[in-house]
Amino acid sequence: MRSATEMMDLILETAQKLPEVKAVAMSGSRANKSIPKDNFQDFDITYIVDDIDPFIKNRQWLDKLGKRLIMQTPDEMGLRANKAEEKFTFLMLFEDGNRIDLTLCSTSGIHPWLANEPVLKVLSDPYHLLTDVPDVSEKVYQIFPATQTAFAECCNEFWWVSTYVVKGLVRGELLYASDHLYTICQKELLRLLSWEAVLQKGPLNPGKNYKYLFNFLPLKQAPFEKLLNFSSINLCWQSLLATQDFFHSEAQNFAQAAGFDYMNTVAENIMDYTQEHYKAAQS
Numbered sequence: 001m002r003s004a005t006e007m008m009d010l011i012l013e014t015a016q017k018l019p020e021v022k023a024v025a026m027s028g029s030r031a032n033k034s035i036p037k038d039n040f041q042d043f044d045i046t047y048i049v050d051d052i053d054p055f056i057k058n059r060q061w062l063d064k065l066g067k068r069l070i071m072q073t074p075d076e077m078g079l080r081a082n083k084a085e086e087k088f089t090f091l092m093l094f095e096d097g098n099r100i101d102l103t104l105c106s107t108s109g110i111h112p113w114l115a116n117e118p119v120l121k122v123l124s125d126p127y128h129l130l131t132d133v134p135d136v137s138e139k140v141y142q143i144f145p146a147t148q149t150a151f152a153e154c155c156n157e158f159w160w161v162s163t164y165v166v167k168g169l170v171r172g173e174l175l176y177a178s179d180h181l182y183t184i185c186q187k188e189l190l191r192l193l194s195w196e197a198v199l200q201k202g203p204l205n206p207g208k209n210y211k212y213l214f215n216f217l218p219l220k221q222a223p224f225e226k227l228l229n230f231s232s233i234n235l236c237w238q239s240l241l242a243t244q245d246f247f248h249s250e251a252q253n254f255a256q257a258a259g260f261d262y263m264n265t266v267a268e269n270i271m272d273y274t275q276e277h278y279k280a281a282q283s
């Protein structure tokens with residue numbers, strides 16, 4: 001596997017051999033020094049060019065970056081097709097395991113592009129096109145203390161969608177039930193836990209999909225991971241019941257610590273509703 005230094009040298013060398021490239025920048029986790037490094041981190045690279053069309057029509061220049069296992073071009077795929085013609089992205093996984101997400105951005109599209117890249121490191125800018133790029137800071141990714149309104153919405157969403165999970169399980173619809181349980185209910189639980197971490201430690205960055213959250217709450221990791229078995233209707237029922245218990249306990253404790261109101265009666269009514277349908281499904 002090519003090293004990070006070799007990859008960076010190759011990315012810059014490729015840009016230097018393409019006179020149309022006016023600047024090179026890197027975003028994402030490799031631009032953030034506080035993010036732990038590993039071999040699976042993408043190289044999120046942007047080449048600034050006057051006109052992206054020649055690079056799209058003739059793609060042989062990409063071969064200089066290495067042999068690819070697979071490539072995706074989301075800007076020309078179906079509903080995700082980008083009609084603005086100001087940027088175009090090549091997502092590339094190479095045979096040695098390295099991955100480059102390489103975006104072409106037109107000089108006319110620099111400002112809209114910058115607005116969506118809060119963490120950016122300029123690698124080459126001989127034409128001074130990126131002089132307004134702010135210093136890298138992970139503050140843009142930090143979670144801040146919850147408000148009463150946000151907490152109430154989180155709790156309402158959790159308990160409301162719990163009833164969808166119950167409906168799916170009673171009907172024997174495992175995909176429907178497990179999808180609502182994980183992508184909504186358990187994500188609301190993670191949001192609640194992130195606020196708990198902030199309450200204890202101040203504003204912090206839990207990472208994409210909360211991947212660093214348990215670095216701040218290590219004692220919560222094992223209980224949460226036990227919730228993640230949805231491989232049968234019965235196991236999904238067990239996960240739902242345990243998820244509700246976990247959320248209810250955490251929400252009560254958080255509300256007391258933060259001085260917030262909590263929909264305790266609603267929560268207990270939904271837990272009773274879930275138990276009633278679970279017992280009926282077992283008979």
